[in-house]
Amino acid sequence: MGRIFAVILWLSVLVNVIVAQKYTPKDNILLNCGASDPQSTDTDGRKWNSDVGSKFLKSSKGSSTAKAATQSPEVGEVPYLSARIFESNFTYSIAVAPGRKFVRLHFYPSSYSNLNSSNAIFSVTAGSFTLLSNFSATQTTEALNYEYLIKEYSVVVVGDSLSLTFSPSSNYTDSFAFVNGIEVLSMPDLYDNADGPTLVGGGLSFPIDNSTALEGLYRLNVGGNFIPPTQDTGLYRSWSDDTPYIFGAAGGTTSVIDPELNVTYKSLPEYTAPVDVYSTARFMTMDNKVNVNFNLSWVFAVDTGFTYLVRLHFCEIFANISKPNQVVFNIYLNNQTAFNAYDIIPLKMAMGFLMFRILW
Known part of the structure; x- marks a missing residue:
């Protein structure tokens, strides 16, 4: 679409x-992907819950967690210093009330588990909507001279859950997907x-x-x-x-x-x-x-x-x-x-x- x-x-x-x-949003979900602590607070005072063991993950199979190899002074620890890595298609199933939502995806292109961030080329879908296609956080941040990225979307959820699927590109060798943080907010x-x-x-x-x-x-x-x-x-x-x-x-x-x-x-x-x-x-x-x-x-x-x-x-x-x-x-x-x-x-x-x- x-x-x-x-x-x-x-x-x-x-x-x-x-x-x-x-x-006052009905749904206000903040996921600190791959974080070891169950809950962490960012520099704005917002509390993020780790996705490790989360009800939004039916299984962690096909994914792994890792810490960023480096931290830029401009990048906050939460949610950017941990990530969930996907080397095959992986879906979050997030229970929410029906209606329009803000979906924000946070990316910090660092080295994770010795994986080269340049190989992170992937797509993201939210239900029937394609949010990102053959996306590279590394290339995008370099082009914009940013340290990290927040990609924001407004999508409508018809049922009682939002499916977010991360898919490594089949067009590139050794490609993988990753995400540092996920926000889902009723609007x-x-x-x-x-x-x-x-x-x-x-x-x-x-x-x-x-x-x-x-x-x-x-x-x-x-x-x-x-x-x-x-x-x-x-x-x-x-x-x-x-x-x-x-x-x-x-x-x-x-x-x-x-x-x-x-x-x-x-x-x-x-x-x-x-x-x-x-x-x-x-x-x-x-x-x-x-x-x-x-x-x-x-x-x-x-x-x-x-x-x-x-x-x-x-x-x-x-x-x-x-x-x-x-x-x-x-x-x-x-x-x-x-x-x-x-x-x-x-x-x-x-x-x-x-x-x-x-x-x-």
């Missing part, structure tokens, strides 16, 4: 002390938007239903700092600083919300995004003559041949911007017009102080 990738951008706001209501329907997002350039809607799986690629806190999973709204998402993705020297200006304003979620669930995401924004100047000479742009590396979901979040953060036609702008995605003359104020009046639109 084809994959649909989610590229997520957020335009922000805040400062008054407001706490968004957190989402609300973040992508519901009537008939679905609109296809940019086509005008057609594309409903996101139970047959749709997504991979999260980028989640940015625009104009703000990195937000770790524990400061999210119960969904344990990470929000990155958007600065590395700004195109060219024209990065605009960042600011925080005026002190007399509050974030009001009204028509949106408070778990949509943490208040800190809406505490900052990146904006152009108030001088139209200056603005016509540049665009405020972000650039993302993506694979060709896929459809990408882009979510833009808006919230007006200036007390003196309260009327229609004060701030109006165009939105382009991949050089195609997504919105002409976009004005947040009329939409804010109709939907509450905070709103978002989904573009396809």
Whole structure:
């Protein structure tokens, strides 16, 4: 089955002390694969259970456990210094409630049991969905200059269990599969938007239903700092600083919300995004003559041949911007017009102080 990738951008706001209501997941499973200790705590204070002897393993046959031969200073011990190794197809069967789940796979390409991490080329499926195909954590981290990887997906579980199958590639000699950590987390329907997002350039809607799986690629806190999973709204998402993705020297200006304003979620669930995401924004100047000479742009590396979901979040953060036609702008995605003359104020009046639109 084809994959649909989610590229997520957020335009922000805040400062008054407001706490968004957190989402409480039915399922919140953290597996520290191959760990010798029954339970370990990561640097964020989250508790991970070892998969050794776990009810999610019907049998350990066909797999082994190992410690990483080396540890980079940038890599936390949990869940990255132990791994489960697969030299043949292996399936985790994870009992969960039906519904949409975040599935996060953690990889640290080190040497395990004298196995060369370059030979770790494998595929991963979740039920009928292919999450990874002929994947190499080593090549990917080297290309991105990362020490470790977190691959995040959103999939729907129809029955009462999620099957995760790791399959070494048959195309390469001595290939094997491995994983350091597995997260399975119930999630609300973040992508519901009537008939679905609109296809940019086509005008057609594309409903996101139970047959749709997504991979999260980028989640940015625009104009703000990195937000770790524990400061999210119960969904344990990470929000990155958007600065590395700004195109060219024209990065605009960042600011925080005026002190007399509050974030009001009204028509949106408070778990949509943490208040800190809406505490900052990146904006152009108030001088139209200056603005016509540049665009405020972000650039993302993506694979060709896929459809990408882009979510833009808006919230007006200036007390003196309260009327229609004060701030109006165009939105382009991949050089195609997504919105002409976009004005947040009329939409804010109709939907509450905070709103978002989904573009396809």
